[in-house]
Amino acid sequence: MESSATHTLSTQTQGAPLAKYAASRRVGDYIFLSGVIAVDPQNKVIVNGFDDIPAEAAQLIGQTGEFSTDYKIGPILAQSWYVLNAIRGHIEAQGGQMSDVFKLVQYFRNVDHFPYYSQVRQLFFPDQAPVSTVVEVSAMMPSKAILIEVEATAYLPLS
Amino acid sequence: MESSATHTLSTQTQGAPLAKYAASRRVGDYIFLSGVIAVDPQNKVIVNGFDDIPAEAAQLIGQTGEFSTDYKIGPILAQSWYVLNAIRGHIEAQGGQMSDVFKLVQYFRNVDHFPYYSQVRQLFFPDQAPVSTVVEVSAMMPSKAILIEVEATAYLPLS
Amino acid sequence: MESSATHTLSTQTQGAPLAKYAASRRVGDYIFLSGVIAVDPQNKVIVNGFDDIPAEAAQLIGQTGEFSTDYKIGPILAQSWYVLNAIRGHIEAQGGQMSDVFKLVQYFRNVDHFPYYSQVRQLFFPDQAPVSTVVEVSAMMPSKAILIEVEATAYLPLS
Amino acid sequence: MESSATHTLSTQTQGAPLAKYAASRRVGDYIFLSGVIAVDPQNKVIVNGFDDIPAEAAQLIGQTGEFSTDYKIGPILAQSWYVLNAIRGHIEAQGGQMSDVFKLVQYFRNVDHFPYYSQVRQLFFPDQAPVSTVVEVSAMMPSKAILIEVEATAYLPLS
Amino acid sequence: MESSATHTLSTQTQGAPLAKYAASRRVGDYIFLSGVIAVDPQNKVIVNGFDDIPAEAAQLIGQTGEFSTDYKIGPILAQSWYVLNAIRGHIEAQGGQMSDVFKLVQYFRNVDHFPYYSQVRQLFFPDQAPVSTVVEVSAMMPSKAILIEVEATAYLPLS
Amino acid sequence: MESSATHTLSTQTQGAPLAKYAASRRVGDYIFLSGVIAVDPQNKVIVNGFDDIPAEAAQLIGQTGEFSTDYKIGPILAQSWYVLNAIRGHIEAQGGQMSDVFKLVQYFRNVDHFPYYSQVRQLFFPDQAPVSTVVEVSAMMPSKAILIEVEATAYLPLS
Numbered sequence A, B, C, D, E, F: 001m002e003s004s005a006t007h008t009l010s011t012q013t014q015g016a017p018l019a020k021y022a023a024s025r026r027v028g029d030y031i032f033l034s035g036v037i038a039v040d041p042q043n044k045v046i047v048n049g050f051d052d053i054p055a056e057a058a059q060l061i062g063q064t065g066e067f068s069t070d071y072k073i074g075p076i077l078a079q080s081w082y083v084l085n086a087i088r089g090h091i092e093a094q095g096g097q098m099s100d101v102f103k104l105v106q107y108f109r110n111v112d113h114f115p116y117y118s119q120v121r122q123l124f125f126p127d128q129a130p131v132s133t134v135v136e137v138s139a140m141m142p143s144k145a146i147l148i149e150v151e152a153t154a155y156l157p158l159s
Helices: A057-063 A065-092 A112-124 B054-061 B067-093 B110-126 C055-061 C069-095 C109-123 D055-061 D067-093 D111-124 E055-061 E067-093 E111-124 F054-060 F067-093 F111-124
Strands: A024-027 A031-033 A099-107 A133-135 A148-157 B024-027 B030-033 B101-108 B131-136 B148-157 C024-027 C030-033 C101-108 C133-134 C148-155 D024-027 D030-033 D101-108 D131-136 D146-155 E022-025 E030-033 E101-108 E129-135 E147-154 F024-027 F030-032 F099-109 F133-135 F146-154
Touching: A024 B101, A031 A065, A057 A065, A057 A112, A065 A112, A065 A148, A065 D111, A099 A112, A099 C024, A112 A133, A112 D067, A112 F099, A133 C101, A133 C148, A148 B131, B030 B067, B054 B067, B054 B110, B067 B110, B067 B148, B101 B110, B101 C133, B110 B131, B131 E147, B131 F111, C030 C069, C030 D030, C055 C069, C055 C109, C069 C109, C069 C148, C101 C109, C109 C133, D024 F099, D030 D067, D055 D067, D055 D111, D067 D111, D067 D146, D101 D111, D101 E022, D101 F133, D111 D131, D131 E147, D146 F133, E030 E067, E055 E067, E055 E111, E067 E111, E067 E147, E101 E111, E101 F024, E111 E129, E129 F099, E129 F146, F030 F067, F054 F067, F054 F111, F067 F111, F099 F111
Parallel strands: A099 A133, B101 B131, C101 C133, D101 D131, E101 E129, F099 F133
Antiparallel strands: A024 A031, A031 A148, A099 A148, B024 B030, B030 B148, B101 B148, C024 C030, C030 C148, C101 C148, D024 D030, D030 D146, D101 D146, E022 E030, E030 E147, E101 E147, F024 F030, F030 F146, F099 F146
16 A cells, blocks of 8 residues: 655764755655765765775775776776665665665766776676666766766565 | 546647647656746747746745846746746646655756755745756757756655 | 566567666556667667668658758657667567557757657657656767667556 | 897788788897787778677677677777787797787777776786886877777897 | 896885786896876875975975966976986886986877976986987876876896 | 997087987997987978978979979978988988888877878888887977877897
8 A cells, every 4th residue: 555655864864954855755665766976965075986985895896906097997986886875775774675776867977987887786786687777967966076876766565 | 546547738728739748647646747847838938037937936036136146047046936836837737736746857957056946946845855866968948048957756646 | 456576678589688787677557668779789780870770660750762861860760760669669568558658758969859859759659648858968878879868667557 | 149130920911911011020039019909900890899809708808798888898898809919919929928028008099998908908917017108199090990009019038 | 148037016115006017127138117107106196286296306396486386387397206206216126227217208298398397307317318209198097187107218237 | 248338319410419318329239219300400490391301302202293282291291201311310320220220109190191101111111111100199399380200219239
């Protein structure tokens, strides 16, 4: 039985409340998420490279240890990991799991980044791929340092 | 009980019917809207500034009375108001209210406009924010004078 | 009665399996499609003009026989036809029909192409128009030769 | 004892002789190679993607099976493999092995391709890396389809 | 007596090992260096101006103390100093001295920078100039902040 | 027997000495040349066309006598001849001959010029071709009027 119960989760559990911003909302059997970007809302820091994510995650997603390569591919890989990990966090906070996410709309500042993002996404969706739309757009909030934004939708029926 | 009843509302209540265009559609418990832009389809006029919206609305959304400022911020503020007001009109015509809108995808020609749009949006969503995705794109129909397009989804269960 | 059954259709029925890609997914009473582009993955070809689609389709969508005109309008018309035809194929493969598609999000590399696309779309939706969002973006995968991407959603309740 | 014996190897063992072109030259204890590009001189075909190299090589260097990704990353990966494999062929034809190559100058049309090239290079130099210079230049012969040119130097003392 | 002994020096003496990167290699009587850029791999910093090099070096190479001037000429001067100093470090680590460097290939992002670089180079080569090739290229790894890359070759016969 | 004797030849035999510039250097059994451009250092004049080289050379390399053609192809042909002739001069001054040059790195401002250069190069290397690398770069010193720079290496064993 659907209900229109809505749960507004802010992306921060501590610190100043975000004004008028809902990170996700349950509507009926679905959970709709706002587009997620790689910004740590507590620190207001844009994820910029491997140093901005946990070391084990960096290893997992392709950090090479070679300075020039990691300088170049770190930003998109780290932002991809951060965004998908945040989406997983939101879904788990609602009692679901990443595999309940069935649809992703992915906005890129540079669609040449897609192969890097795709290799990270495979870590989060090892079994079944979600339906997916990919486009390159001019920019996202809050600045051109943001390379990717992902809008996820999940299906988690109430009983 | 869901039904697949669909209601096609044209964006104009009078004048020539738009060919093959559905402003909104009820599908099951949801109402899906086409992306809305700030064009008065009767007059075929693109909303260009405070003069193109009702004076009380202009006051409400930040008209200053100072020519240069209003010339600069008028277009985005007026288009934001026009678009959100049109969305509210479509939802109310279906028996719902603005708070039934739970998701907005917002396309900007210049994402620097977001703060202006956001202050208008707060007038339409004083309580709970909808989930929101914001991107800057190259253009919308019908011309570069369009600064914003908003695609809304509402939840209004039957029975 | 909704179910969370998911069906992953690859866009190719033969040849190498696509890695981690779901062309469509049934979720509850809805069928969600990944964004579709005019690429034949079997032959690894981007649809480039009238020659890349069946002759009867080309006739139907406006091939003139005049070289310069067809060279110019062929790509967007042929890609529009290919994409909408592919969407129809996915929906029919799930037991539905094109009229079950109630929502389209349409990404263009050049929004001046919209009128051409629109005349093709009318062939696929002769009765009721789906709700529609149109934006111009910078690029789609896999290259700038792709002029349009369409993300479709259909409603096909499980009895 | 060094000798100034020079061996001019054409890059083709059959077919028409190349005019005035030396693929490599032994000079003293060194073997100097001309810059190598990914062109099959027999067929005069520029390597354009995974289909232009042996399937096992394509697998090895990162072919994903997903059309859009492989369309985008295939050219640089396939050209990188082709070039390094040709270099290895030249060195082996002179009685040496790839590990005798101690220096590479690598010219790219787009230095964002370096991470892809680098992952292929690691397959050819699993142990010790050669000294390496990487720059992005405007173009190589014969056309902008050439994404990379590699100039190798090897040390293979005449005992 | 030549030997094919090879010494791989990483550009960092502490911290994470660089993957598959050889800063220099002895081959026979020669020492070949990889192209050097003004990056401190330990701190992951691109040298950006006078503040990124030792104060005495900054003084030596032309820091004026006037903000606008130093803002403009600092990057190329500081990167030139850093690169040549790193080259000297590599050669000294191999038991040689800067005057053993007989050849430099110098890649610039803007060949108008050459006079600045040249005045720094004279500090490192007070007596005999090395042979020199100078070209302007589009970019170096890892980003457009890199203004110069220098590839050095030294002659340091064993015994 | 190698020696590390170095001979620094200035590019001018008379007139003011060039500061800190070595046109060539003998190192062991090799002679390394700085990149050569088509500038007469005495007159400081960039070679601009057939009129800037000896008439017999102009005839040899393809001067047609037709104004428009010679205006267009003269610069690259004349610069190619000038540069290769200067390289020959440097080698002969060291007791060698052009055929001792075994390697050329050729930088072009426009790689469409390569065929013109190549026909001139054949005059200088009638028998065996040197190993060769060709790239198009953005610019050379001292100005965009320079169309080509060639860096030559020769092998001329002592004793």
